[in-house]
Amino acid sequence: MRSLMKQASKIILILFSLLLLSCATTGPVKQYTPGRTIDRGVYSITGPPGGGWFVKTRGGSIEFYRPRAPSGSDQIRISPIMSDMMEKEYRYPSEEEEAFDFVNLMEEVVKKRAKEGDCVLREVRKGTTTIGEKKLHFLSSKTSGCRGGPARRVDLLYLFFPADFKERHFYLCFFLNQSSTVEGSLESADLTLLKPVIDGLRIKPQIEVEAEDAKECFQLGVTHMQKGDFDQAILYFDKAIETDPKNAQAYNARGTAYAARGQYVRAIYEHTKALEIDPKNHSFYCNRAIAFCLKERYDEAISDCNKALEIAPRDAGAYNERGIAYARKGQYDQAISDYTKALEIDQKYAIKAYFNRGIAYADKGEYDLAISDFNEVIDINPAHDEAYYNRGRSYYFKKEYDKSWGDIKKAQSLGCPIPSEFLVDLRKASGRQK
Numbered sequence: 001m002r003s004l005m006k007q008a009s010k011i012i013l014i015l016f017s018l019l020l021l022s023c024a025t026t027g028p029v030k031q032y033t034p035g036r037t038i039d040r041g042v043y044s045i046t047g048p049p050g051g052g053w054f055v056k057t058r059g060g061s062i063e064f065y066r067p068r069a070p071s072g073s074d075q076i077r078i079s080p081i082m083s084d085m086m087e088k089e090y091r092y093p094s095e096e097e098e099a100f101d102f103v104n105l106m107e108e109v110v111k112k113r114a115k116e117g118d119c120v121l122r123e124v125r126k127g128t129t130t131i132g133e134k135k136l137h138f139l140s141s142k143t144s145g146c147r148g149g150p151a152r153r154v155d156l157l158y159l160f161f162p163a164d165f166k167e168r169h170f171y172l173c174f175f176l177n178q179s180s181t182v183e184g185s186l187e188s189a190d191l192t193l194l195k196p197v198i199d200g201l202r203i204k205p206q207i208e209v210e211a212e213d214a215k216e217c218f219q220l221g222v223t224h225m226q227k228g229d230f231d232q233a234i235l236y237f238d239k240a241i242e243t244d245p246k247n248a249q250a251y252n253a254r255g256t257a258y259a260a261r262g263q264y265v266r267a268i269y270e271h272t273k274a275l276e277i278d279p280k281n282h283s284f285y286c287n288r289a290i291a292f293c294l295k296e297r298y299d300e301a302i303s304d305c306n307k308a309l310e311i312a313p314r315d316a317g318a319y320n321e322r323g324i325a326y327a328r329k330g331q332y333d334q335a336i337s338d339y340t341k342a343l344e345i346d347q348k349y350a351i352k353a354y355f356n357r358g359i360a361y362a363d364k365g366e367y368d369l370a371i372s373d374f375n376e377v378i379d380i381n382p383a384h385d386e387a388y389y390n391r392g393r394s395y396y397f398k399k400e401y402d403k404s405w406g407d408i409k410k411a412q413s414l415g416c417p418i419p420s421e422f423l424v425d426l427r428k429a430s431g432r433q434k
Contacts, residue, residue, distance in 0.1 A: 029415040031053075034049060034051060040080075040228060041204075041224075041228040041229030043080070048064055048066075048193045061078060062078045063076070072150065073178070078197070081102075082261040098161075113421070116421045117143075131199065135160075136160055140189065142154050146424065149179075150180055153177070154177070159172070159173055159174075164206070169263065170261070204231065211239065214239075215240075237250045237251075241254070251271070251277065256287055259291045264294045267294075281311075285307045285308035286318045293324055302325045305318045305322035305325070319338045320339065323353075332361075332364045336360050339353045339357035355390075358390060370390070374387045374388075385411045385414035388414065393422065396426055408423075
């Protein structure tokens with residue numbers, strides 16, 4: 001079974017890595033009040049016009065979703081993308097080259113998705129345009145006749161590079177998807193939904209840090225981290241280190257902030273600096289392991305977790321992170337053992353450990369055990385959309401299609417994007433459309 005974290009291509013996992021960060025928080029689905037501005041730390045944005053929208057935040061990203069009569073939906077997603085300055089600064093000497101690479105990669109994803117769903121790919125276009133005062137690079141596509149899927153689907157992706165993106169290594173992806181089961185509709189994207197959102201985008205300036213005391217700067221950085229304002233948090237951690245170059249906690253926290261921005265090589269560097277100053281701090285090893293894992297350097301992640309456990313044998317977080325690295329390597333028995341140990345040590349990790357263990361059981365094909373763990377997650381957090389989705393997949397593989405549909409509908413109602421290829425397979429296997 002391909003889990004939620006494995007279902008997408010490697011490209012998508014890299015580009016939308018903020019959605020997968022273990023430190024990122026997933027907000028509840030809420031009714032969106034038209035005209036309301038949402039603050040996401042690095043940027044603020046006003047949502048789409050009209051009523052009936054629901055909104056969900058994930059890390060630095062925002063997702064808007066609206067069911068559309070008679071049958072279909074509109075979805076807008078805004079995601080921050082971070083270039084890793086240590087790896088890409090010289091590979092992409094200009095905005096245009098980075099945008100060109102991104103758009104070409106996404107074009108391959110679109111073609112692959114259409115082929116897998118037996119869709120007719122009616123059009124793919126890419127280029128550069130201007131909306132208001134913003135220069136945007138875009139990729140648009142139209143598909144129809146997907147096996148068991150919508151009669152029409154249009155997708156539009158815009159990339160926006162702020163003026164200071166070279167300094168921040170940060171740009172935004174606007175993604176509009178519209179689908180309908182009504183043949184003949186959706187000949188083009190409804191830009192009246194997306195243009196006001198792009199016009200309502202405000203990038204926050206890099207504010208000058210005024211605090212001088214290292215401890216005060218560190219605490220202010222932590223406060224901004226908790227709000228998801230990683231740019232400002234890094235500025236405060238910079239100031240704390242400038243004031244106290246031996247401040248290991250500031251290096252460690254700065255590493256976590258860089259990881260939250262998707263800059264994993266820089267995060268590894270920062271955690272390494274923290275360990276040079278304080279080599280006996282088990283949490284520094286654990287945090288560097290997270291960055292190694294996100295960078296797909298799983299053996300190094302496991303090694304760091306081992307070192308953390310040598311120092312603190314009851315570090316539940318180290319067991320959980322080592323379990324993730326083992327699972328990514330396909331060593332599911334070791335992963336399950338580590339998740340179980342984390343649960344035994346500290347129930348604070350209950351949601352993470354049960355969910356991760358459920359994924360590992362499902363990937364092993366042990367669907368009853370996977371369902372049991374997803375049940376535990378849902379008992380603790382009834383709004384955990386990914387638990388419903390993955391439980392629905394487990395029911396699908398058990399051929400319990402009614403239960404699978406029930407979970408998929410629930411996941412959708414909570415804002416979880418369901419892969420179109422899975423919906424196609426479920427419709428075909430169950431003999432029903434929804």
